[in-house]
Amino acid sequence: MGKIKRIWWQIFGVLLFNFPFLGHLSFAWLPVPVLNCYSCPLAQGACPVGTIQHFLVIGAIPLFTLGFIGLYSLVAGRFYCSHLCPFGFLQDLLGKLSRFNIRLPGIAGYGKYIVLLIMVIILPPLIKEPFFCTLCPAGSLEAGIPIVTDAWIESKSAQADMFGSASSILGMIGWWFWFKIGILVSILALSAVIRRPFCRVFCPLGALLGIFNRISLLVNHPGAKDGERPQYFLKTCPVHITNPKDVDSHNCIKCRECYHKQ
Numbered sequence: 546m547g548k549i550k551r552i553w554w555q556i557f558g559v560l561l562f563n564f565p566f567l568g569h570l571s572f573a574w575l576p577v578p579v580l581n582c583y584s585c586p587l588a589q590g591a592c593p594v595g596t597i598q599h600f601l602v603i604g605a606i607p608l609f610t611l612g613f614i615g616l617y618s619l620v621a622g623r624f625y626c627s628h629l630c631p632f633g634f635l636q637d638l639l640g641k642l643s644r645f646n647i648r649l650p651g652i653a654g655y656g657k658y659i660v661l662l663i664m665v666i667i668l669p670p671l672i673k674e675p676f677f678c679t680l681c682p683a684g685s686l687e688a689g690i691p692i693v694t695d696a697w698i699e700s701k702s703a704q705a706d707m708f709g710s711a712s713s714i715l716g717m718i719g720w721w722f723w724f725k726i727g728i729l730v731s732i733l734a735l736s737a738v739i740r741r742p743f744c745r746v747f748c749p750l751g752a753l754l755g756i757f758n759r760i761s762l763l764v765n766h767p768g769a770k771d772g773e774r775p776q777y778f779l780k781t782c783p784v785h786i787t788n789p790k791d792v793d794s795h796n797c798i799k800c801r802e803c804y805h806k807q
Contacts, residue, residue: 551628551800555637558629563587563687576610578617578625580632580750582681584688586695594750595684598665598675614753622761622793623754626744627783627800632683633744637783639736647739648785653746654796661749677749679721682729689725693718740783745796755795764793777803 562581573583577590593610600607617625626633640646664677678684696714735742744751777789783800786792792803 551802554628555631555634559631559634561629562589562631564589576613578614578621578750578754579630580681580683580748581630582678582684582687584684584692586688586691588687592678592684593753594665594681595675595678598669598677601666601670602673602675604670614750615757618754618757619761621763622758622799623751623795623797624761624763624799625754626748626751627798630744632686633741633798635686635733636736636741636743639733640740640783642737645738646785649739649742649745651788651791651796656746657748657752657755660747661752665749680725680728682725682732682743685725685729689722693722740785741798744798745784751798752795755797758795758797758799759793763799779803 558579562577562579563585564587572590573588575590576593576596578593580594581588581590581592583590583592583595591610593614596610597607600610660677664680668674668676692714732743732747739745777792779786779789779792782803784796784798786794786797786803791797793799
């Protein structure tokens with residue numbers, strides 16, 4: 546997939562997961578392969594990370610969601626991260642603002658597994674809250690800010706806020722909300738100097754999809770004649786993979802740009 550084609554894929558992903566183009570026919574029950582907050586007023590599909598936490602909080606095993614994640618992973622691995630994820634797309638756009646790029650060591654990619662283990666698996670059943678969702682920058686951007694903004698607009702209209710719903714939402718805003726906004730701003734700022742920092746270091750869904758990255762049906766093997774080793778061109782890799790052996794590793798987002806000389 547060339548750069549231009551991937552951009553169109555990403556635009557399609559934003560539209561697919563965030564606009565109710567099917568009208569009243571919703572697929573909110575269906576776990577999607579991207580980090581897309583289901584609290585967003587326009588969200589289509591269920592965030593798999595949020596769903597997993599919900600089931601763990603109520604003491605159940607999310608077999609349905611895990612089954613879908615396994616299916617997505619086996620079909621295309623982290624292809625969805627590079628081609629369909631709206632938050633990944635935003636990081637890509639911000640990364641174009643600066644030519645200066647800080648390279649992270651490969652070991653930083655294991656941070657997303659720490660986040661998955663602690664914030665998604667261990668803490669939610671202990672504190673009875675979907676802990677990762679309370680901090681998720683994608684959720685803050687897609688749900689937190691729109692909901693608060695809408696409530697603020699409604700609060701300015703006495704008729705719109707006649708039941709006090711907007712005022713009650715605004716009344717719940719405290720230091721934790723601004724802490725979440727601070728995390729979001731930090732991630733967005735880092736995206737200008739570090740390629741896809743959230744995807745590489747913090748995203749628990751990327752961790753899950755990356756487990757089967759090497760054995761997924763969609764592999765990153767450029768065409769090579771029999772007996773020859775595949776040739777990769779990693780100079781502009783969005784996640785700074787420099788070793789051909791790391792292509793299709795859990796850090797690889799299968800953007801397939803390594804097929805093309807830059």
